[in-house]
Amino acid sequence: MFDSAKIVFGPGFEVQKVVTGFESRAVILPGLPVDVNVDAIRNALEPFGEVADVQVVARAKDASKVTAKAFYTDHASAAQAAAALDGSNFFGTRLSIQLATHKSTSLGKGTVCDGDIDLEFSAPSRTGFAGYPSLSLAQQAIEAATRNAVLDCWIAAEIHNGIPKVGSVTVRFQHLPPNFQARDFEKFGKNQGVMLTKPNYMRLERALENLHDLLQRFGEMETLNVSSPPYPRGLVRAWVHFKSADAADRLCNELHGRGQRFLGGERLYVHHVRSVKYRLPREVYKALCVDIRLLRSYACSRDARSDIVVVDRNDPVIVKLVANELPVLSRLKSAYETLLRGDIVKHNGEVIWDPFFDRSFGAAYLRELQNQHPGLIIERNLRRRVISLFGPPHSRRLVKEAILAQLSRLRSLKSQSFPIEGHLISLFMSADLAKLQEELGHENVVFNLAKQTLLVRGNEDAFQVARLAIRHTKQRCSGPRKHLLDACPVCFDEATSPVTLRCSHTWCKSCLRDYLLASIDNKVFPLSCLGNEAKCAHLIPLEVAREVLTPKEFDTILTVSSTAYVHLRPSEFHYCPTPDCPQIYRSAPKDTVLQCPSCLVRICPHCHVEYHEGSVCPDRDREDRKLFEEWVKDHDVKNCPHCKAPIERAAGCNHMNCARCKTHICWVCLQTFSGSKEVYDHMHDTHGGIGL
Incomplete structure (x- = not known):
C-alpha cells in the first residue's frame, strides 16, 4: 500500500477516505530562543489559518534554543505556513520550518546530509635522513622502513639527492613518529650517519582537543569521527557533521588551507561534503553489489572527492554516496537510483508489458523464472507497469529473453470476449471458471466482473471450448431452479459452513472466500452480494471478510482496492517524482512545497516535479x-x-x-x-x- 498514507475502508473494501503522508496539520519550528512565548508563536502563525495548539516539544543540545511544534486545524493552513515562513527571520532566528510527516517504513530511499565536513591534516611526525655505503643497502633500508607500520606510522622513504648528504647514498624518511630517535634507524640496517628534523607537533590527542574547540565556534556540531592509525601519507582524516549546512560553508571558507598553531603551523584542509545515505535489504544489495562497485570505480575516476561507502555489517546494508559538490552528488545519485530501478525489460527501446503480468498467474510465472536463476531478483511494478531485473548480467540476459519469448507467444494469440448473463455470473466466479482455466491455462481465461464478460485468449479451438463451457452452464441452469432458503448464490446448493449476510443471503464460506479473492484480479470495488442473480446491492461487511480470509489475503485486497481508487482519480492524486517511491500526494496551489516522508525530496505539487527553487513554476x-x-x-x-x-x-x-x-x-x-x-x-x- 502507499507508504505513510492513512486510508479508511468501508463495507465491500470501498475506500472512504485517504490522508496522504504529506497531509500533516503540524509544523515544526526548530532553533527558537529559549525565552520565546507560546502565545507569540501562535500570533505569528495565525495569519495562515486557525492554530489549534502550540507545544515546546524538544530542547536542543544548546540550552539557549528550543524546538516548537504548532498544530493547525487543517493541512492546507499548515502547508501554507511552512511554505511562507521557511527561511524567514522568526524571533531573531533564520527559521527552517517544515511540515511534520509520518515516519516512513520504506527501505532503499535516500536521506540527504548537507552538513558534513571532510578534514585532512598532518599527523605528528618528523623527517629523517640516513646515509648508506651502497645503493643496494639503501634500497634494503627503504624496503625495511616501508614494509610495515612503525609505531602506528606508515613511513615513506626514497633516495635523496641534494642537501643534506649524510653518506655515500642518502635516503630520506618521511612520516616518522615524533619521538623517533637516531638509534631507531638501526631497524632499517647499518648506516653511515643520520640527521633528524624537529617534529611538527608531538601529541595527536592534544591537537584533536584544540580542533574540537575550534570547530564548535562555527555551529552546533553533532559528531566528530577521526580515522584510526596508521595514517597513509602521514595524513589524519576526520569527518564532522554539523546540523547546519551554513556552518559547514563558513568553516570551509575560513579554515581551508590555513596553517594552525596546534598543528605546528601545518595547514588544515577542509572540504564541505554532501552525501546521500540509503538502506538496502541485504538480498537487494547482493543482487546489486557488482554494479555498485563498478559505479564506485567510475565515480572515483571522474572526481577524486567522490565515493560510495558501503557498511555491510547488518541488514539492511548502508550505502552512502559522497561528493564534494552538489552537481557531482546529483549525478552520482541519479546513476545510483538508476541501479535501484533495475534493468527494465524492453524490446526495441520500448518498455514491454501485458495484462498477463497484472494477474496472479503472471506473478507466479516471474517467481518461477527467479527461482531458476539464483542471485537474480525480478520486480513486477504494477503501478508503473514495468518489469525490472537485478543481479548478474548473464542471468539478466537469459531472463529477459525468456520474458520476451513469453510475451511474443501471448501476443500471437487471438482474444475473444463472451458475455455472461446475470444468473450465470456466480458460477463463473467459482467452479466453472476454475475448470475452464485448468483446460485452457489460467493466463488465457479471465473473468471481468465489471463488464460481466469472459475474456479468452487462444485459437479457434480455445474459443470453441469456451462456447461449449458456457452452453453447458446455461443448460445446467435452464431447468427449474432450487429455491432453498439458504441456497448459496454461487453454487446454488445448500450452503456449507454457511455465512449469512445482513441482506439475508447465505453463502458457502469457501464460495465467499473465492469471490473476495477474485477481486484481486478484477480490481472492481466495492464488492456486493451476488444474491438475487447478482442484483443485490448489499456490500460485504469487512468483519465478515476478515472471518473468511487469512490476514495476508485481507491485506492484499485492501492494497488492490486502494491502488484502484487512486488510479481512477489521476487529477487528484500524484506519485512522488522519485523513481519507485511509494508516496502519493494531492495537487496544491503554486508556491506550495511538499517534502516526501519516504525519500525526502522536495516537490512542487502544482507541476509535479522536484521543487524548482528560484525558478518560475512551468x-x-x-x-x-x-x-x-x-x-x-x-x-x-x-x-x-x-x-x-x-x-x-x-x-x-x-x-x-x-x-x-x-x-x-x-x-x-x-x-x-x-x-x-x-x-x-x-x-x-x-x-x-x-x-x-
Whole structure:
C-alpha cells in the first residue's frame, strides 16, 4: 500500500477516505530562543489559518534554543505556513520550518546530509635522513622502513639527492613518529650517519582537543569521527557533521588551507561534503553489489572527492554516496537510483508489458523464472507497469529473453470476449471458471466482473471450448431452479459452513472466500452480494471478510482496492517524482512545497516535479495536454459519453465499461446502456456483431 498514507475502508473494501503522508496539520519550528512565548508563536502563525495548539516539544543540545511544534486545524493552513515562513527571520532566528510527516517504513530511499565536513591534516611526525655505503643497502633500508607500520606510522622513504648528504647514498624518511630517535634507524640496517628534523607537533590527542574547540565556534556540531592509525601519507582524516549546512560553508571558507598553531603551523584542509545515505535489504544489495562497485570505480575516476561507502555489517546494508559538490552528488545519485530501478525489460527501446503480468498467474510465472536463476531478483511494478531485473548480467540476459519469448507467444494469440448473463455470473466466479482455466491455462481465461464478460485468449479451438463451457452452464441452469432458503448464490446448493449476510443471503464460506479473492484480479470495488442473480446491492461487511480470509489475503485486497481508487482519480492524486517511491500526494496551489516522508525530496505539487527553487513554476498541464493529444493521434481513444474520461481500446470486442463511472458503452456509436446484455443485444441488432 502507499507508504505513510492513512486510508479508511468501508463495507465491500470501498475506500472512504485517504490522508496522504504529506497531509500533516503540524509544523515544526526548530532553533527558537529559549525565552520565546507560546502565545507569540501562535500570533505569528495565525495569519495562515486557525492554530489549534502550540507545544515546546524538544530542547536542543544548546540550552539557549528550543524546538516548537504548532498544530493547525487543517493541512492546507499548515502547508501554507511552512511554505511562507521557511527561511524567514522568526524571533531573531533564520527559521527552517517544515511540515511534520509520518515516519516512513520504506527501505532503499535516500536521506540527504548537507552538513558534513571532510578534514585532512598532518599527523605528528618528523623527517629523517640516513646515509648508506651502497645503493643496494639503501634500497634494503627503504624496503625495511616501508614494509610495515612503525609505531602506528606508515613511513615513506626514497633516495635523496641534494642537501643534506649524510653518506655515500642518502635516503630520506618521511612520516616518522615524533619521538623517533637516531638509534631507531638501526631497524632499517647499518648506516653511515643520520640527521633528524624537529617534529611538527608531538601529541595527536592534544591537537584533536584544540580542533574540537575550534570547530564548535562555527555551529552546533553533532559528531566528530577521526580515522584510526596508521595514517597513509602521514595524513589524519576526520569527518564532522554539523546540523547546519551554513556552518559547514563558513568553516570551509575560513579554515581551508590555513596553517594552525596546534598543528605546528601545518595547514588544515577542509572540504564541505554532501552525501546521500540509503538502506538496502541485504538480498537487494547482493543482487546489486557488482554494479555498485563498478559505479564506485567510475565515480572515483571522474572526481577524486567522490565515493560510495558501503557498511555491510547488518541488514539492511548502508550505502552512502559522497561528493564534494552538489552537481557531482546529483549525478552520482541519479546513476545510483538508476541501479535501484533495475534493468527494465524492453524490446526495441520500448518498455514491454501485458495484462498477463497484472494477474496472479503472471506473478507466479516471474517467481518461477527467479527461482531458476539464483542471485537474480525480478520486480513486477504494477503501478508503473514495468518489469525490472537485478543481479548478474548473464542471468539478466537469459531472463529477459525468456520474458520476451513469453510475451511474443501471448501476443500471437487471438482474444475473444463472451458475455455472461446475470444468473450465470456466480458460477463463473467459482467452479466453472476454475475448470475452464485448468483446460485452457489460467493466463488465457479471465473473468471481468465489471463488464460481466469472459475474456479468452487462444485459437479457434480455445474459443470453441469456451462456447461449449458456457452452453453447458446455461443448460445446467435452464431447468427449474432450487429455491432453498439458504441456497448459496454461487453454487446454488445448500450452503456449507454457511455465512449469512445482513441482506439475508447465505453463502458457502469457501464460495465467499473465492469471490473476495477474485477481486484481486478484477480490481472492481466495492464488492456486493451476488444474491438475487447478482442484483443485490448489499456490500460485504469487512468483519465478515476478515472471518473468511487469512490476514495476508485481507491485506492484499485492501492494497488492490486502494491502488484502484487512486488510479481512477489521476487529477487528484500524484506519485512522488522519485523513481519507485511509494508516496502519493494531492495537487496544491503554486508556491506550495511538499517534502516526501519516504525519500525526502522536495516537490512542487502544482507541476509535479522536484521543487524548482528560484525558478518560475512551468505550466505542466499545458505541456501534458499537448503530449497526450499527440499520443491520441496514433491510438484508438475516445471519451466516455457519460463522464468524458478518455478510454483506449487495445483489443477485444466493442463492449466497453468505463473504469471511472462504470457506464456500459458501445464503442462503435458510443451509445450507453445500463447493463452488459443490453450492449450485446444492441451490437448484434445494430452493427451485426460484437466486433473484434
